[in-house]
Amino acid sequence: MVKQVKIEARDVSMRFKDVLAIQNATCAIHENEFVAIIGPSGCGKSTFLYTIAGFEQITGGSITINGKPVTGPGPDRGVVFQEFVLYPWRTVMQNITLGPEIQNIPKAEAERRAQKWIRLAGLSGFENAYPSTLSGGMKQRVAIARALTYDPEIILLDEPFGALDVQTKNYMIRDLQSLWTEANKTILMVTHSVMEAVLLADRVLVFGSRPSSIIADVRIDLPHPRSLGDPVLQQYEDEVTRTLSAEVDKSMRMERRTVA
Ligand SMILES: Nc1ncnc2c1ncn2[C@@H]1O[C@H](COP(=O)(O)OP(=O)(O)OP(=O)(O)O)[C@@H](O)[C@H]1O
Ligand SMILES: [Mg+2]
Known part of the structure; x- marks a missing residue:
């Protein structure tokens, strides 16, 4: 069965006065998918999530939920x-x-x-x-x-485990995992942890440095629930880490040049 597209972002751009945070971000997230977003600090991950939430109005492109343009927040x-x-x-x-x-x-x-x-x-x-x-x-x-x-049908999480200790975090990750398998939700989660991303998500979207777009879309082709010790999971973790490290280096060099 072909899964329906739940969230579709097409050529999304977001400008705050003189900062172009996002440029031409395009992705489709399907019903019941768990998608993680990862990228350098300040690249526009939270901004992207909040435009989908309807809290921020995009300055270019389009975002639809169940085929309807996002005009503001909603109970979905x-x-x-x-x-x-x-x-x-x-x-x-x-x-x-x-x-x-x-x-x-x-x-x-x-x-x-x-x-x-x-x-x-x-x-x-x-x-x-x-x-x-x-x-x-x-x-x-x-x-x-x-x-x-x-x-709601869609859960948007912005670094939900950031402030938690490792033990609590592991409990919450496990609960989120079982919630998602039981309740058939569509989940989009921003995280800084590659491990969290590959452990939980069907796909990991890697955002590039600002002005940000989606530079990689890595499908984690492993059944749930996953085990941290799985060597295939570790290969995915290495793959995402390599892509991300190159981007973080690039964004740090750019920040330094801007400051100098
Ligand atoms: N309301 C706003 N007004 C002006 N600029 C903003 C606003 N919100 C975000 N920005 C700018 O947009 C860019 C992206 O910010 P955003 O918070 O989306 O980054 P992020 O990827 O979530 O970073 P982090 O990983 O540190 O949370 C930054 O340069 C930020 O300064
Ligand atoms: Mg953020």
Whole structure:
């Protein structure tokens, strides 16, 4: 069966005043695919994700979701931001049930859905705590639990495991992996970790240095769940790392030239 295209970006460009962040980025992401985005710092990964989320208006090209142009945010897309955005006046539970609340889902049902992700995110017992009393990693886990409770078709993750310790990160990676296989979501995840990308994703899109476009689209042709010790996985990790290292070198040389 041919999978439907869920997200399509064609020749997307994004300019902020005098900074051309993205130039001619083109890709198609299919239903139920897990796609990772990797690239040098500052190349436009978050920007690309937020244009798909509908938070930023592109300055060239087109982005469609299910064939319809993106005109703004929508309930079909859930976002976990690079910097966790929690409402300080709402408790952990109230932050997590925000999505169902907007969708007018009764409170008891919303809390029942939330409980599953609260437990998996290791937040049990903190339901009534306020964000200011949580650690950075805990806030990040609230943000992830919120996106999962929202239950959108598409999940957009911007470095979701960045602030977590290795142990918690491994738990969350495993949960994300089983969520994705169970729930048939389309996931687009920005990460700096090649290991995370090849472990989780069907495809890894490598973004080039600014003005950025997609310079490589590497299919990770291995069944899920994958094991870190798999030598084929390591070959993929080496392949993506080589492409990325060349780009990071290039972007660092360019930054230095700009500064000098
Ligand atoms: N709202 C904005 N206004 C002006 N410039 C912006 C804005 N958002 C991003 N930029 C610029 O666009 C470029 C890409 O930024 P972006 O945050 O997308 O990078 P990134 O690839 O996510 O980097 P990192 O890996 O460090 O998170 C940068 O040069 C940044 O300064
Ligand atoms: Mg970013």
